[in-house]
Amino acid sequence: MRAVVQRVARAQVRVDEDVVGAIDGGLLVLVGVGLDDVDDDAVSLARKIALLRIFRDDEGNMNRDVSEAGGSVLVISQFTLHGDVRKGRRPSFITAARPERAEPLYERVVAELRALGLVTATGRFGATMAVELVNDGPVTILLDTKRLF
DSSP states (O other): OEEEEEEEEEEEEEETTEEEEEESSEEEEEEEOBTTOOHHHHHHHHHHHHHOOOEEOTTSOEEEOTTTTTOEEEEEEOGGGGOBOSSSSSOBOTTBOOHHHHHHHHHHHHHHHHHTTOOEEEOOTTSOOEEEEEEEEEEEEEEETTSOO
16 A cells, blocks of 8 residues: 655545635545555554654654644545656556545555544545645655565
């Protein structure tokens, strides 16, 4: 699984005109599921996200995780994280999992974050979404479960 993790002052996601998920501060996480991803990838990704020490402590150093910083998480599915542009100009998405396989793994990431005690909002899987955010820092971290260990 791949994720783009952004520290945000606030973020929200709309489907049509409706806000379906929003946070005041914390992490905006874009998640892409690959063909070879399994349940362990979802669990590992959620734990890594929850424990990332990318929030400032009292001295201004990045020593706090999202929970210690009092933040929330907004998780958005994004299959385009598996876009391959090595050849040509149009991305190939052949390594992205099909929705029937990807959705349960995406939902497992969300469930695991919640089980870890994090307030977690979501977008709507498979929908066309408008994501608004205010970066904090900016701090952006790329995660790939095939490269975490």
